[in-house]
Structures are given as C-alpha cells and as structure tokens.
Amino acid sequence: MNRMTIPALVDAAAADHGERAFLTVDGTRRTYAQTRTAAATMAGALAARGCRPGDRVAALLSNSVELIDLVLGCAWLGAVVVPLNTALHGRLLRHALDESKPHFLYVGAEFADRVTEAGYAGEVWVTGSPQAPVPGVEQALDPHPSRPGDTAAILFTSGTTGPSRGVRCPHAQFAWWGRNVADSLRLTADDTLYTCLPLFHTNALNTLAQAMTVGASLVVDRRFSASRHWQRAAETGATCVYLLGAMAPMLLAQPQGPGDRAHRAWRGLGPGTPGPLWEVFRERFGVALVDGFGSTETNAIIGSVPEGCRPGYMGTVRDGFEARVVDTDLSDVPDGTPGELLVRTDQEHAFSLGYLGEQARESGSWWRTGDRVVREPDGWFRFVDRVKDCIRRRGENISSYEVETALRGHPGIAEAAAFPVPSELAEDEVMVAVVPRAGCQLDPADVARHCRGELPAFAVPRYVDVVATLPLTETGKVRKSVLRERGVTGGTWDRCG
Structure with a gap:
C-alpha cells in the first residue's frame, strides 16, 4: 500500500502510535488503533449496502464521528466521499447534488427534509436509522489498493464569488497537506489540535492528516463560538487552534477576562487575519498566528x-x-x-x-x-x-481587502466588507457594508471621514450600508456575490447624495 494514500496514513499512524489518543468528537474518543478498526469496518458497512470502489457517497452531516467515519471508511473502500455544506438547501443543494451525482447520500436526521425537497432520487441513509452504515457492525475489509492520484474526495469551493464548484481531490493531496501544514505549524506528537471549523472544507478536514502525520491528538467541535472559544481550548488541552481571518476580530470583540490566557494554545493557523490585529491578538491571547x-x-x-x-x-x-x-x-x-x-x-x-x-x-x-x-x-x-473582488474606479485598481482593513480601524466597526457596484460614469463605485460594535451607533458620514484619513481619495467609499450582519459562508467568509447582487438600496447612504 503506497504511503501517500489516506488508508496508508491511517495504517501507518496506527502502527506507530497505536494506543495514543487520536480523536475526540461529539463525545466519542478513539485511539489510533481504534481509528484504523473503525475505518476498516466502516468500509465493510458501506460495501454491505452496495457501495463499491469508485462510487460517490455524499454527506450532509455536521461535524460528528459519523462524518469522520464516512471520510475514512470511503477512503479505505476506494469510494469517493463528497462532504456537503450543511447550510445548503433548495436550489443550492440541488446544484451540489447535480454536479457531484452521488450514488448514495448520508444525511443527519435534522437535514433529511432538505434532501426530499431537493428531489434527490438515489439511496439515502439517515443517521440513527437501521440503514445507516455503522463501523463495527460489518466485517472489516482490507484497504483497497488506491493510488496516490486516485480521487479520494470531492470538495466544493466556498462560492463567495459565484456558484460553488466541485474539486476532485486525490489521496496524495491530503497526505501532502498533512506534511506541509504540520511542518509550518511545528506540530509534534505532544500536541493537541483543536478545530471548530466545518469538516466539509479543506482547512478542518486536513487536520486529520496533520495529526496522523506526527501522532498528535485532535479535538473537533461542531461549530465556532466566539464567547466560548478559549474556554473550549482550555477544556480540550489544545496547544494549536485553527481560525479564519474573520474569527480573529470576533474574538477580540469579546469582553476581556481571565480566560483569555487560561489555556495551553500558543500558536494557531489564522489565514486572512488582518495585519494590524496580529500583535494585538498575540498580546491578549498568547497565541502566535501563522498565515x-x-x-x-x-x-x-x-x-x-x-x-x-x-x-x-x-x-x-x-x-x-x-x-x-x-x-x-x-x-x-x-x-x-x-x-x-x-x-x-x-x-x-x-x-x-x-x-x-x-x-x-x-x-x-x-x-x-x-x-x-x-x-x-x-x-x-x-x-x-x-x-473578481478588485474594484476599478476612475482608472485606479482598488483592493477591497485594503478598504476593509481601513474600516476595521474605526472604533465603532466590528466587521466590514467592500465591493464594487456599477457607476453611472462606467467602471465601478466603492460600496461598503459595515457591522457596528455592540452598543455603538454608526454614522455613515463618519465612516467616510475615517476612510479619508486612511485611504487615497479614489478608494474612499461612496456608498455605506450599516447592517446587523454580513452574509457568511459556513467558514466565515463573506458572500460578496450576495452583497453585489443587493447593491444600492433605498436605505444606502450616498456620499454624493
């Protein structure tokens, strides 16, 4: 079995780390040896339900032991797992199913109605039902002789700039992710990794490979909570945490307290964190962010x-x-x-x-x-x-990221998004949507004045919307396509009005 496949990762980690703790999720704890057994017997359970190597198995499951068992069981069997965004329903769910064309669909009981509404006609397994595949129920199988370049998973892009697209990810891609990120984060077998990001995206899914690569422990929570994040980091013994850029401002917006540093985490993967927040984040929480x-x-x-x-x-x-x-x-x-x-x-x-x-x-x-x-x-x-997010105004290219960084420097703004809207003079106008900090009243004119002190004149927003929330993906990325489509409304403040 080639060591650059997912079954090879599982097998080697079980051989090297056997009784060491590997996974804690949803109240279930597993050693490396138990994880190998679960993958092999989950493959048997899938095969008993007619799944064969090369078949696609979609999943509409929250972060759970069922989803991790499915990911590893499919890889062991040589099938292809298709983890779907749990926020999908209606047209968007139909799009993902039409694109991926799964042979089977494994869904959480709370999502079963969505599948019916989406018109999926294939075989459906619902968690908790007698049809649901469960590791340990069927005979364990030997791993399928997958090659490093064989497709292991189809992952959908976030869809922040357009419709989500299904990406065919080979086995070796996960193995390389494990090696590359473990090296960047300086992970060792003494580490405990903590993620609350969704397993249907690359960031969280690859923590499995990172842990297996070095023999670390991994704790997976169902979702991110800004108010409880550091409490959970302390409870799990985390030494490394996983964030996205939008999460750092959310954590810094929480009231300061003794729990800010009452944990063992000392570094975190935080791609997209605005530069001005790095040192503030490290000083407050004791965590060095790695981009x-x-x-x-x-x-x-x-x-x-x-x-x-x-x-x-x-x-x-x-x-x-x-x-x-x-x-x-x-x-x-x-x-x-x-x-x-x-x-x-x-x-x-x-x-x-x-x-x-x-x-x-x-x-x-x-x-x-x-x-x-x-x-x-x-x-x-x-x-x-x-x-696609670049704003072209009066012959100048404007970075929405730099406009957003300037906006976050306003004491009353918790979060912001900048995006282009059509101009009556051709090209674009700069529009922003800003979320006020708790207890703050934002004056759009004051927002524009703040930007004049931080940005060149051509980049100062013309339009300002003060909103309660921004439309986000499950991984905290702003859906700018939604903002662009909504555009200027009757409630939008216009600097030229």
Missing part, C-alpha cells in the same frame, strides 16, 4: 512559521512549490506590483485533479489562483484581493 496561502484546489504553497511571521503577509514559497505574479497577459510583473498569483508543484499529486466536468489537469502545470498578490523583493507575499 499562509492554500486552497481547495492546491496545497500549502506559501507560508510562515510561528517564530518567523510578518503581520499582513502570507509568507514565502515553501519547498516543493513555485509561484509567479502575472498581469492579464500572464506576463510576470516586477516585485512590488500587484498581479494574479500562479502556482505549481513538484510534489506528486499535491494539487487537485481539477473541477468536476473538466479533464484532469496536467501534472506540473501552472494553476491560476484568481488571487491578486504582491511579491516583495525579499520573497514575502502579501494578499491584495480576489481578482
């Missing part, structure tokens, strides 16, 4: 380490990867100039095979990320914007 660049389609390409971070920068290119910054003609731009990030790797099968409905991508080819970045002369990369 980096990776995506569902690729791997941990750019990164830093806890002892060598630069606030506001993603890091430098990691061994085994290459990166270019290019213009619209795909020609390299000088250092210090924004452009689209292109990446490639010589780590075999470290990238996805491509999107559903497309031919497999050629190994070693350049991948267009759709992200605008700046490469500094010393090799450090700074994120500027998504290419």
Whole structure:
C-alpha cells in the first residue's frame, strides 16, 4: 500500500502510535488503533449496502464521528466521499447534488427534509436509522489498493464569488497537506489540535492528516463560538487552534477576562487575519498566528512559521512549490506590483485533479489562483484581493481587502466588507457594508471621514450600508456575490447624495 494514500496514513499512524489518543468528537474518543478498526469496518458497512470502489457517497452531516467515519471508511473502500455544506438547501443543494451525482447520500436526521425537497432520487441513509452504515457492525475489509492520484474526495469551493464548484481531490493531496501544514505549524506528537471549523472544507478536514502525520491528538467541535472559544481550548488541552481571518476580530470583540490566557494554545493557523490585529491578538491571547496561502484546489504553497511571521503577509514559497505574479497577459510583473498569483508543484499529486466536468489537469502545470498578490523583493507575499473582488474606479485598481482593513480601524466597526457596484460614469463605485460594535451607533458620514484619513481619495467609499450582519459562508467568509447582487438600496447612504 503506497504511503501517500489516506488508508496508508491511517495504517501507518496506527502502527506507530497505536494506543495514543487520536480523536475526540461529539463525545466519542478513539485511539489510533481504534481509528484504523473503525475505518476498516466502516468500509465493510458501506460495501454491505452496495457501495463499491469508485462510487460517490455524499454527506450532509455536521461535524460528528459519523462524518469522520464516512471520510475514512470511503477512503479505505476506494469510494469517493463528497462532504456537503450543511447550510445548503433548495436550489443550492440541488446544484451540489447535480454536479457531484452521488450514488448514495448520508444525511443527519435534522437535514433529511432538505434532501426530499431537493428531489434527490438515489439511496439515502439517515443517521440513527437501521440503514445507516455503522463501523463495527460489518466485517472489516482490507484497504483497497488506491493510488496516490486516485480521487479520494470531492470538495466544493466556498462560492463567495459565484456558484460553488466541485474539486476532485486525490489521496496524495491530503497526505501532502498533512506534511506541509504540520511542518509550518511545528506540530509534534505532544500536541493537541483543536478545530471548530466545518469538516466539509479543506482547512478542518486536513487536520486529520496533520495529526496522523506526527501522532498528535485532535479535538473537533461542531461549530465556532466566539464567547466560548478559549474556554473550549482550555477544556480540550489544545496547544494549536485553527481560525479564519474573520474569527480573529470576533474574538477580540469579546469582553476581556481571565480566560483569555487560561489555556495551553500558543500558536494557531489564522489565514486572512488582518495585519494590524496580529500583535494585538498575540498580546491578549498568547497565541502566535501563522498565515499562509492554500486552497481547495492546491496545497500549502506559501507560508510562515510561528517564530518567523510578518503581520499582513502570507509568507514565502515553501519547498516543493513555485509561484509567479502575472498581469492579464500572464506576463510576470516586477516585485512590488500587484498581479494574479500562479502556482505549481513538484510534489506528486499535491494539487487537485481539477473541477468536476473538466479533464484532469496536467501534472506540473501552472494553476491560476484568481488571487491578486504582491511579491516583495525579499520573497514575502502579501494578499491584495480576489481578482473578481478588485474594484476599478476612475482608472485606479482598488483592493477591497485594503478598504476593509481601513474600516476595521474605526472604533465603532466590528466587521466590514467592500465591493464594487456599477457607476453611472462606467467602471465601478466603492460600496461598503459595515457591522457596528455592540452598543455603538454608526454614522455613515463618519465612516467616510475615517476612510479619508486612511485611504487615497479614489478608494474612499461612496456608498455605506450599516447592517446587523454580513452574509457568511459556513467558514466565515463573506458572500460578496450576495452583497453585489443587493447593491444600492433605498436605505444606502450616498456620499454624493
């Protein structure tokens, strides 16, 4: 069995770490040896229900032992797991099912009605029912002889700039994620990893591979709670936590208290955290944030380490990867100039095979990320914007990320999103949606005045919406497509009005 497959990871970790604690989720605790047994017997349970190597098994399950058993059991059997966003329903759920075309669908009882409404006609297993596959009930199977480049999972993109797309992720991509991120975070067998991010996305799903790579323990919670995050970190004994950029401001917005540092965590993966918050976060919580660049389609390409971070920068290119910054003609731009990030790797099968409905991508080819970045002369990369989120106004390119960073410096703003709306003069106007901090009353004119002191005149927002919440994905990313579609309304403040 090739060591760059998921069954190989499970098998090797069980052999090396046997009775060490591996997983705690939903009240269930498992050692590495018990996890191997669960994967092998879950494969038997799936096979007993007619699932075969290559079949696709979709899952509409919250973070739970059932979902982890399904992920590992499918890999053991050679089937393909398709974890679906639990926020999906109606048209969006139909889209994901139509795209992935699963042979079977495993759903939590709380989501069963959604599947009926979406019109799925295949075989459905509901948690707690006699039909649900359960590890240990059927005979254990030997692992299927999967190859590193065989598809292990179909993961859907966040859909922040358009419809979600299904990404075909091979076995080796997960193995490389485990190695690359474990190295960046300096993980060891003495660590306890704590994540409350959803397992239907790369960030959380790959904590399984990170833990197995070094023999660490992993604790998975169902969801993020800003008010209880550090309490849970303390209760679980976490030494490493996993955040997304939007979560750091939420944690800093909580009232200060003795629990801020009453935990063992000393570093955390926090991609997308605004640069001005890094030192504030470390001083308050005692946690050094590590940034980096990776995506569902690729791997941990750019990164830093806890002892060598630069606030506001993603890091430098990691061994085994290459990166270019290019213009619209795909020609390299000088250092210090924004452009689209292109990446490639010589780590075999470290990238996805491509999107559903497309031919497999050629190994070693350049991948267009759709992200605008700046490469500094010393090799450090700074994120500027998504290419689709770039705002073009009066001949100037405006980074929505930089506008948002300026807005977060306003004492009354808890969160913000900047996005383009059509201008009567062609190109775009800058519009922002801002969420006030608890107990604050925001004056849109004051928001604009604040921006004038932080931004060039062409980047100062014309339109301001004060809103209670921003539309978010399950991983805390702002759905800017929703904001752009809503656009200027009767309640929008207009600086030129």
